[in-house]
Amino acid sequence: MHKVWAIIRREFVERVRTKWFWVSAILGPVLFAGIIVFQIMQSVGGAVRDIAIVDTGSLGYGAQIAEALGASRTLRANTVTLSSGVLDSLTALVESKHINGFLIVSDSLPTEGKAEYRASNLSLQTIEELQRTLNRVVVKARLQSKGVNPPVVDWAQALRVNLDQKKIAHGRTTTESAGESFILAYVMAILLFMAILLYGVNVMSSVLEEKTTRIIEVLVSSLRPFQLMLGKVIGAGAVSFFQFVIWGVSARLLISLRVPIARALGADTASAQTMTLPHIPFATLAVFMAFFLGGFLLYSSMFAAVGAMSSNEQEARQAQQPVTYLLMISYLSIIGLTNDPSSTFARTLSMVPFTSPIATPVRWTSGSMGTAELVLSLAMLVVGILGVTWIAARIYRVGILMTGKRPTMKELVRWVRTA
Amino acid sequence: MAEPVIVDRVTKRFADHTAVDGLSLSVPSGIIYGLLGPNGAGKTTTLRMIMDIYEPDEGSVRLFNDVAGGRTHSARIGYLPEERGLYPKMRVLDVLVFLAETKGVARKSARAKATEWLERLGLAERRLSKVADLSKGMQQKVQFIATVLHDPELVILDEPFSGLDPVNSQVLRDTVIDYRRQGKTVLFSTHIMEHAEKLCDRLCIIARGKKLIDGTLAEVKNTHGGKHVIVAFDGSQGNAQQIFADRRLVAKFQDFGQQAELELAPGADAQEILKALVESGARLSRFELASPSLHKIFVDLVGPEAATAAAVPGGEPARGGGARA
Numbered sequence: 001m002h003k004v005w006a007i008i009r010r011e012f013v014e015r016v017r018t019k020w021f022w023v024s025a026i027l028g029p030v031l032f033a034g035i036i037v038f039q040i041m042q043s044v045g046g047a048v049r050d051i052a053i054v055d056t057g058s059l060g061y062g063a064q065i066a067e068a069l070g071a072s073r074t075l076r077a078n079t080v081t082l083s084s085g086v087l088d089s090l091t092a093l094v095e096s097k098h099i100n101g102f103l104i105v106s107d108s109l110p111t112e113g114k115a116e117y118r119a120s121n122l123s124l125q126t127i128e129e130l131q132r133t134l135n136r137v138v139v140k141a142r143l144q145s146k147g148v149n150p151p152v153v154d155w156a157q158a159l160r161v162n163l164d165q166k167k168i169a170h171g172r173t174t175t176e177s178a179g180e181s182f183i184l185a186y187v188m189a190i191l192l193f194m195a196i197l198l199y200g201v202n203v204m205s206s207v208l209e210e211k212t213t214r215i216i217e218v219l220v221s222s223l224r225p226f227q228l229m230l231g232k233v234i235g236a237g238a239v240s241f242f243q244f245v246i247w248g249v250s251a252r253l254l255i256s257l258r259v260p261i262a263r264a265l266g267a268d269t270a271s272a273q274t275m276t277l278p279h280i281p282f283a284t285l286a287v288f289m290a291f292f293l294g295g296f297l298l299y300s301s302m303f304a305a306v307g308a309m310s311s312n313e314q315e316a317r318q319a320q321q322p323v324t325y326l327l328m329i330s331y332l333s334i335i336g337l338t339n340d341p342s343s344t345f346a347r348t349l350s351m352v353p354f355t356s357p358i359a360t361p362v363r364w365t366s367g368s369m370g371t372a373e374l375v376l377s378l379a380m381l382v383v384g385i386l387g388v389t390w391i392a393a394r395i396y397r398v399g400i401l402m403t404g405k406r407p408t409m410k411e412l413v414r415w416v417r418t419a
Numbered sequence: 420m421a422e423p424v425i426v427d428r429v430t431k432r433f434a435d436h437t438a439v440d441g442l443s444l445s446v447p448s449g450i451i452y453g454l455l456g457p458n459g460a461g462k463t464t465t466l467r468m469i470m471d472i473y474e475p476d477e478g479s480v481r482l483f484n485d486v487a488g489g490r491t492h493s494a495r496i497g498y499l500p501e502e503r504g505l506y507p508k509m510r511v512l513d514v515l516v517f518l519a520e521t522k523g524v525a526r527k528s529a530r531a532k533a534t535e536w537l538e539r540l541g542l543a544e545r546r547l548s549k550v551a552d553l554s555k556g557m558q559q560k561v562q563f564i565a566t567v568l569h570d571p572e573l574v575i576l577d578e579p580f581s582g583l584d585p586v587n588s589q590v591l592r593d594t595v596i597d598y599r600r601q602g603k604t605v606l607f608s609t610h611i612m613e614h615a616e617k618l619c620d621r622l623c624i625i626a627r628g629k630k631l632i633d634g635t636l637a638e639v640k641n642t643h644g645g646k647h648v649i650v651a652f653d654g655s656q657g658n659a660q661q662i663f664a665d666r667r668l669v670a671k672f673q674d675f676g677q678q679a680e681l682e683l684a685p686g687a688d689a690q691e692i693l694k695a696l697v698e699s700g701a702r703l704s705r706f707e708l709a710s711p712s713l714h715k716i717f718v719d720l721v722g723p724e725a726a727t728a729a730a731v732p733g734g735e736p737a738r739g740g741g742a743r744a
Binding site: 216 | 467470471472489490493496498500502503504505506507508509513517518520521522523565
């Protein structure tokens with residue numbers, strides 16, 4: 001065990017000493033800080049858009065819309081009367097970015113329910129706001145035409161319903177919204193994919209390095225190949241775990257500092273405080289880590305075998321493709337998984353060991369997986385790891401002392417049988 | 420003390436050939452033992468089986484009178500493989516400490532010993548350099564330190580002289596002799612007979628996986644006796660070729676250009692050859708009655724096709740196929 005520990009320590013220390021480890025350790029928080037700053041900047045009033053309203057009629061709907069938009073924090077409207085060439089000059093203003101766009105309404109607005117908005121940049125937020133305002137104006141006009149008192153109409157429209165979304169997950173109502181858990185699941189899946197691929201390939205190149213520098217012969221004269229592989233996989237795994245810890249701690253730190261950051265940027269501190277943060281329950285975190293670990297063990301032992309059967313980087317790149325494709329299946333299914341986490345497709349993926357490390361955390365996070373299913377998925381993964389490691393260790397054992405051409409499939413089978 | 424290494428009728432077959440075929444040898448304690456053979460004779464395979472890197476198909480290896488393999492005894496064995504290598508990106512001291520740890524040495528004492536060795540071999544100020552930044556000679560020194568850092572009682576060196584310059588060769592020879600003085604056992608393989616002749620107490624010559632002869636250096640020379648004459652020329656060789664070809668005088672000869680080694684024909688007189696040479700106008704710088712050189716014995720035993728390989732010092736060319744399982 002002392003020997004395996006030496007392997008683990010070397011793997012860990014040498015990797016943490018590399019430049020790229022610290023580059024990615026720093027890049028993570030920088031990216032995260034960027035996201036926070038971006039969110040704060042968006043909430044700062046900077047994004048007020050100027051629009052023009054062209055009223056082609058004489059009933060004053062344009063003015064009414066402009067008045068209704070008066071309370072808006074994101075849109076500022078000016079009414080323009082229609083004259084010849086006005087549309088062209090407004091188009092020119094949009095082109096030169098003096099205004100964001102212009103709305104064309106006619107007297108038939110309350111009867112036909114039609115209006116037109118022309119802009120260079122159709123943001124969803126602007127469209128929604130215009131739509132809502134137009135609806136209010138139309139409803140008001142229609143009610144008035146049937147003799148309803150304007151103050152009554154105003155009173156009726158003053159109240160807005162706030163729909164609070166809550167998600168039922170694992171038999172309990174949680175405080176997170178469905179949207180948040182969608183994003184959380186998505187981010188998790190991407191993180192899992194990247195970490196498994198990155199650190200799996202690391203194990204591969206480490207095995208390859210020992211092979212090409214021939215130091216492997218000294219190592220196997222004092223350690224069993226399996227001990228060596230185990231030490232490598234654990235060492236590389238510890239590095240990725242450390243990376244996650246750095247990211248996690250710095251993310252947590254940045255979140256707790258978001259109010260000072262907002263103040264420094266001159267933004268409304270209240271908006272920073274209410275910034276939506278996905279709430280990550282402990283169970284989700286545990287599932288995430290368990291399946292990351294499982295997926296890492298599974299894939300890195302495959303990558304170790306790939307490194308052992310190749311004799312140079314180029315060969316290894318080719319030989320790793322089947323393993324990468326296997327991982328790609330889960331990556332390409334992320335959208336499908338997050339959209340419908342309880343489909344048969346998603347269920348299947350969360351049971352197959354090669355895809356479950358990504359599929360299961362996604363399904364769990366979206367709340368569409370029971371504990372029984374989770375346990376089954378984990379059990380399948382453990383069986384998968386045992387089987388794959390057994391095969392990989394045999395390939396590794398024979399492969400590490402080989403030089404020359406890459407083994408064929410037939411030879412690989414023989415290695416596994418005879419090793 | 421029992422013999423540290425006993426190889427008992429081991430055979431190792433690879434997919435398309437038999438590398439070692441029923442080989443037996445035993446290495447007594449406290450001597451320098453040479454495993455000699457031409458390229459592809461099975462030397463490396465034999466050493467790998469001793470080190471428990473390969474498992475023999477037949478036969479067994481006993482180390483320190485125990486059937487448990489080399490890995491079990493790795494703390495008592497220092498092994499320098501034929502294919503050298505270290506982690507190029509690691510610091511010298513870290514590599515040494517790491518490799519000692521894999522042999523079971525505690526981290527702290529590994530550090531102290533490594534520093535001591537680096538000082539002894541003049542590498543102390545390079546201990547924090549990356550291995551890749553060292554010259555080749557320095558890297559070989561580091562590799563050697565890694566082999567002996569844990570103070571093994573048995574040192575197994577596979578082609579230790581290949582790639583060494585004369586100065587480092589001498590350093591290695593001195594160290595090996597020093598080891599024997601300390602009562603340790605050294606087993607090394609080589610295909611360069613000069614090294615073997617100068618160092619070995621006992622030796623074993625193998626070819627095509629089979630043992631041809633073994634014993635002490637004197638025993639081997641006696642068995643392959645016959646009177647030998649070494650002739651060295653100084654300029655003109657006169658009629659030498661013709662005289663050497665005279666089967667009444669010379670049974671066999673090997674011509675090295677400026678020097679030749681002759682095996683006298685039965686009943687022939689060396690003085691007659693000397694006379695004939697001088698009369699033919701040859702200028703001699705040396706004419707010596709000698710026991711056969713190991714080189715001569717080797718070539719006689721192994722066959723002329725191995726002579727070329729054996730005569731070229733400086734390492735076996737890498738074999739294309741490499742190891743096969």
